[in-house]
Amino acid sequence: MKTPSNLSQLSPDQLRHLAVTLMSQVEEKDKALRHSEQVNQKLTYELALLKRHAFGKRSEQLNVLQISLLEDVVDTDIAAIETELEDLTLASPTPTPTPKKAPKRSPLPPELPRIEIYHDPGSEHCACGCKLRRIGEEISEKLDYTPGVFHVERHIRGKWVCKQCETLTQAPMPAQIIDKGIPTAGLLAQVLVAKYADHLPLYRQEQIFARAGVAIPRSTLAEWVGICGVRLQPLIKALHELLLSEPVLHADETPVPMLAPGKKKTHRAYLWAYATTPYAGLKAVIYDFSEGRSGQHARDFLGEWRGKLVCDDYSGYKQSFANGVTEIGCIAHARRKFVDLHVAGKSQIAEQAIDLIGQLYQIEREAQTLTAEERQRLRDTRARPIADALHRWMLAHRQKVPNGSATAKALDYSLKRWVALTRYLDDGELPIDNNRVENLIRPWALGRRNWLFAGSLRSGQRAASIMSLIQCAKLNGHEPYAYLKDVLERLPTQKASQLYELLPHHWQKPA
Structure with a gap:
């Protein structure tokens, strides 16, 4: 709310309303600031613990492999926390950026193939109307990866100057998930898919990359994973x-x-x-x-x-x-009780229960391709009579077996949960079990x-x-590497209102 320049022109009621509004705004800002400070303190404390562990003495009870895996985790967590702290600082009302020491980066191997990508201004003319003159260029190298092959992207941004007004024009670098880092979205996608889909720890990926001619320390891979985890959270x-x-x-x-x-x-x-x-x-x-x-x-x-x-x-x-x-309820869980009973003692009661439950599953196999309404009608006409017969059969046999026996426990599991186990019969949208x-x-x-x-x-x-x-x-039929590569390329510039386009069920593979 904008404060009027001349408060004397306001009535007492308007002044009171203005005072209440301003106080409310101050309270909201104070609340947001306190929350930001609390999150900052929490992350700073967590970061200090992780760094102390990273540089402190390792537990002698862990073997070499476990220590290696743990080092990857600590480095990744540190990178994630530092990224969250950086985002929190930038989002605060009075951001105070902390200087971050630039890591010493080894040059990329010269023997790797290079792909040159030129970024030039959209127009060869300055805003004043004069034609621009190229005076130089800046080159940034990024390491890319397609499964099995490394190559280097050379982003060449020409420098153009206007002879008349001496204005310098240069195309910006495309936005990246890791600002000023060397990995492309393709390399980051490969690291994530290898770690979380193929279950390759970072120390193994480090060895694989080294055999391909590129030495990427685990600490660097861990940093990339930590930053990607934060960026993908939305x-x-x-x-x-x-x-x-x-x-x-x-x-x-x-x-x-x-x-x-x-x-x-x-x-x-x-x-x-x-x-x-x-x-x-x-x-x-x-x-x-x-x-x-x-x-x-x-x-x-x-x-x-x-x-x-x-x-x-x-x-x-x-x-x-x-x-x-x-x-x-889950019919599969109820069936497992009788399967265990049958395997243990060839129980005839268990065999009969398994047969009746199998008839219910046969109906579900036939109903897979039906609509919810058709599935419901099929269950009403064929499955419900079988379920009712199974319930009566269980009640009758429960009276014949002693309490505490394995057969009694198997029967009791289903009888006590019968209402939940058979709710799927009342709704064609419900599955028969929790197997999915x-x-x-x-x-x-x-x-x-x-x-x-x-x-x-x-x-x-x-x-x-x-x-x-x-x-x-x-689940949506996409290859994980292709999906993550495209998402990581688009995410830095994707509008918040269009974020849904990057969700797996909406995503379309680029042509």
Whole structure:
């Protein structure tokens, strides 16, 4: 609100209104400043701990491979925090840029092929009307990578001067994810895909690049990964908002070992996965990394969402169900109880249950290509009678087996959850089980064999974000490298209002 130049012309009511408005603006600015200071202090403290760990004594209980992996994590976290602090400083009302020491960079190998890219002014004439005269040029070299091949992009920006008014004109460098860095979007995409899709730790990538004739230190690769993780975060936020607009979601979680810097052993952290159903128009999955398995993590992710959640019987979701989320059970989990029983003792009861549940799955296979309405009619006419017969059969056999027996436990699992297990029969948009998200969480099981543990909460969250984009690209039929390369090229200049164009389900491969 602009303050009038002559306050004496205002009435008492106008003066009071002006005073209230100004006080409100001051309070809002103070609140924003306090929040910025708190975030700054938190990040600065976290950065100090990481640097102390990076340059301090390594734990003697870690082997060489574990130390190598942990060093990658620490370097990556430091780069991410420094990037967030830099963004926070630039966004503050009175930015005070801190001088950053430029790293000593080795020249790129001369034997690598060069591609020259010229950047010249759009017009050969100055604003005053005179023709420009070229007086020199600036050359910036960036390292690019296409799978298996390095080459160098030479960005040549000519210097043009107007003879009449002596105005110097030079085309700007295209915006980059890493300002003034040497990697192109293609090289960054390769590092991210290799690390998070192919599960190659940075020390292995360093060795691969060295064999190709380019020595890139792990600390540099880690810095690139940390900065990319921060820059890609707006896409994850937009994807999160879209996911929570869906009426039905899958959810599951899996343990991941996490080693906090300074600790001598790992403890169990958890990766949560939330995905749309096979019948949804939106094909998406988001991974969320947390330090524990508390149901509060799921509630924090879901927020005010009150849809239908397909999940197992983990108690952490119970509070969400009490708050208005509808539980959809997983028939596959119920079937596994009887499979385990049959494998252990060739139980005839288990065999009969498996056969009846198999009939329900046969109907679902036939219903895969149908519309929701057609699927609902098929379930009403064919699946519901089988489910009712299965329920009566379970009740009858439960009375015949002793409490505490393995057969009783298998029957009780289904009987106690019967309402949730059969809700899919009432809605053609619901799946019969939670297998979709369980399949989407499998890449993390493969990754655990390669990177052994998550080095920190921040590194786990960064991995979850980048792997969300990679997996969403796959779900929508895109090759992850092509998708990330284009996104990293366009993201620096993409308008916030057009960010949705870069989401995997909207992205179009460049012609």
